[in-house]
Amino acid sequence: MSLFEAILIITALILTSAVISSAEISLAGARKLKLQVLANEGNEKAKQILALQASPGRFITFVQIGLNMVAILSGVIGESAITPYLKEILVKYTQASWIYPLSSWLSFTFVTVAFILFADLIPKRFALTNPEKVALKTVGIMRFNIMLFKPLVWLFDSTANAIFKLFKISIERKNDLTSEDIVALMDAGAEAGVLKAQEHYLIENIFDMQERTVTSTMTTRENIVFLDRSFKKERVLEIIEKNPHQKLLICDKSIDKILGYVETHNLLTCYMQDDKVSLTDTSLLRKALFIPDTLSLFEVLELFKSAGKDFAVIVNEYALVVGIVTLKDVMSIVMGELVSNEEEQIVRRDENSWLIDGATPLEDVMRALNIDEFPDEENYETIGGFMMYILRKIPKKTDFVLHDKYKFEIIDTENFKIDQLLVSFRKDIQ
Known part of the structure; x- marks a missing residue:
């Protein structure tokens, strides 16, 4: 074999190996969601491609057979054709005994460098950059060769499967997409500019609904405005004037003996027609929806949809009432200030401090302050609950807790409840 023929064959082998290498990386790295679309x-x-990804055994088997066959063949050709040519050149300068070993090593180095650079490194880097594009171009070639080498592929694949089975190792590829995977994709999309800040915010909040319980956004028991069945018109109107809620x-x-609820505008309409209105009149009183305090916000939203309600007692x-929740409360977690006109629970005073309402859900505090976790956070739901859990006592003004890089200090309490906190950066770690 002449030198020209050897180089021509090695070039062909490099191209073959490049196709197999790029196909290996692209078919393995092609994104399932994009392929599904x-x-x-x-x-x-x-x-x-999706079929090969679902059962990658045959595909991987052929890749290994192909790459090893090409590598062995290129080594044989390099040794038989290139080594003698290099030896002839070196003989012109010296007759030393080490000429042949040196020629062999030079031949090996030439072939190896050529394969690493053109058959492996460059194709794989290109395939990693454009996995779906390369996979679509090479999948036909790979399927043809898998069929062409079917006996060998079957033999090696079956042997490998038997070994995995012997050691009880699962070889099933799991393509389950978790919420953490989607959040990671979403964060990457936001960083790349594919997702707008508002879109990122809305999607992130939707996932929060799966994690947050209904108690994180409810109106708490002590803040519930209700009417007793025995209240007269004057008392009812006084309460409505001070608390203009749509439903009461x-x-x-007792708050724990709920008969139902009334629409405020219906009640006022009845008072305009008749002074003596019974609050338990069946034309006024509506059946309340009761839900447990363990439900997630997503489950509450589903209940509202199925029951045709927008108001529930928690x-x-x-069997004690702990709060009430409305559809607006639930949607405010997703839409934020777009549906909520209430006073903000977290207010930034300056670059180093925040004022935070004690009833603020822990998730909101973590997001605002960029805190990854709180200690034993499954035991409380609000920042006030965190303070009581850590302090292990009824809180009072000036009590403080150090966590992460922040100092959480109580600045106002009401009836043993933490009303407001001052959060600032810790001076000891600045």
Whole structure:
């Protein structure tokens, strides 16, 4: 074999190896979501790639067979054709005994460098940059060769499967997409500018609904405005004037004995027609929706949808009322200030400090202050609950807790409840 023929064959082998290497990386790295979109649009090659990804055994087997065959063949050709040529050149300068070993090493180095650079490094880097594009171009070639070498592929694949089975190792590829995966994709999209800040905010809040319980956004028991069934018109009008809510609970002497609720505008309309209106009149009183305090906000939203309600009473395991929640409360977690006109619970005073309402949900504080976690956070839901849990006592003004890089100091309390906190950066770690 002449030198020209050897170089020509090695070049062909490098190209073959480059195709196999790029196909290996691209088919393994092609994003399933993007391929699924193409498959749904009728792209047959995308469907073929998804099939190979679902059962990668045959594909990986052929890749290893192909790469090893090409590598061995190139070594043989390099040794038989290039080494003698290099030896002839070196003989002109010296007759030393080490000429042949040196020629062999030079031949090996030439072939190895050529393969590393042109058959491995460059194709794989290109395939990593454009996985779907390269996969669509090479999937047909790979499927043809898998069929061509089917006996060998079957033999090696079956042997490998038997070994995995012997050691009880699962070889099933799991493509389950978790919420953490989607959040990571979403963060990457926001950093790349694909997602707008508002879109990122809305999607992140939707995932929060799965994690946050209904108690994180409810109106707490002590803040519930209700009417007793025995209240007269003057008392009812006085309460409505001070608390202009759309709906009011009707109770029997206690907040834990709820009879139902009334629409305020219906009640006022009835008072305009008749001074003596019974708060338990069936034309006024509506049946309240009761939900447990363990539900997530997403589950509450589903209940509102199925029940056709936008208002619910929250009860705990002892059947005691702990709060109420409206559809607006739930949606405010997703839409934020777009649907909520209430006073902000977290107010930034300056670059180093914040004023935070004690009833602020822990998730909101973590997001605002960029805190990854709180200690034993499953035991409380608000920043006030965090303070009480850490202090292990009824809180009072000036009590403080150090956590992460912040100092959480109580600046106002009301009836044993933490009303407001001052959060500032810790001086000891600045």
